Amino acid sequence: QEKVQQSPESLIVPEGAMSSLNCTFSNSASQSIWWYQQHPGKGPEALISIFSNGNKKEGRLTVYLNRASLHVSLHIRDSQPSDSAVYLCAVSSNTNKVVFGTGTRLQVLP
Amino acid sequence: AQTIHQWPVAEIKAVGSPLSLGCTIKGKSSPNLYWYWQATGGTLQQLFYSITVGQVESVVQLNLSASRPKDDQFILSTEKLLLSHSGFYLCAWSLRDWGSSYEQYFGPGTRLTVL
Numbered sequence: 372q373e374k375v376q377q378s379p380e381s382l383i384v385p386e387g388a389m390s391s392l393n394c395t396f397s398n399s400a401s402q403s404i405w406w407y408q409q410h411p412g413k414g415p416e417a418l419i420s421i422f423s424n425g426n427k428k429e430g431r432l433t434v435y436l437n438r439a440s441l442h443v444s445l446h447i448r449d450s451q452p453s454d455s456a457v458y459l460c461a462v463s464s465n466t467n468k469v470v471f472g473t474g475t476r477l478q479v480l481p
Numbered sequence: 482a483q484t485i486h487q488w489p490v491a492e493i494k495a496v497g498s499p500l501s502l503g504c505t506i507k508g509k510s511s512p513n514l515y516w517y518w519q520a521t522g523g524t525l526q527q528l529f530y531s532i533t534v535g536q537v538e539s540v541v542q543l544n545l546s547a548s549r550p551k552d553d554q555f556i557l558s559t560e561k562l563l564l565s566h567s568g569f570y571l572c573a574w575s576l577r578d579w580g581s582s583y584e585q586y587f588g589p590g591t592r593l594t595v596l
Contacts, residue, residue, distance in 0.1 A: 414573070
């Protein structure tokens with residue numbers, strides 16, 4: 372059973388700062404890693420995904436994947452108060468099973 | 482545009498009573514469908530998935546069952562609710578033959594309180 376851990380549990384940053392979130396997973400054969408954003412009382416929304424070692428950039432988001440260390444990170448440049456939410460890391464194999472991480476609660480202070 | 486609708490929005494039920502939650506996807510044919518459960522403050526946990534009508538796979542046993550009676554409909558149910566069933570239930574869809582590149586689209590969720 373895939374295990375997905377996220378850190379930190381909670382992160383508070385000032386507006387304009389870089390937010391860095393981490394995720395470790397247990398299965399090096401995992402196919403894809405997605406990052407989702409979830410606001411209170413809402414369903415998660417997909418932000419960005421990565422499948423190959425290295426990094427991927429979309430707008431203010433950059434994700435880094437290192438399969439050897441079973442680690443993926445999400446970096447949000449120029450963080451805004453509207454970025455305040457819970458961020459979930461989701462890992463899947465080539466089946467339809469998806470394992471979500473424990474989440475990081477991000478608060479961006481104006 | 483695809484839309485995903487869940488019903489009811491919220492439920493308050495007694496322990497031992499039956500439950501039926503529904504999910505409908507419009508604007509996408511033959512999607513993969515998923516049920517998730519999230520305890521308050523807890524981790525999002527996949528319960529079931531379905532790749533076609535009539536076929537449902539269980540991921541986690543929580544004394545719940547799921548069915549897919551139509552291509553665009555996914556039902557979650559149980560005959561006897563437990564206190565531990567309380568939480569937030571989310572339905573999601575993805576493109577068929579979900580692989581490494583397909584994201585999941587989540588519905589608005591149903592908040593269930595078991596007393």
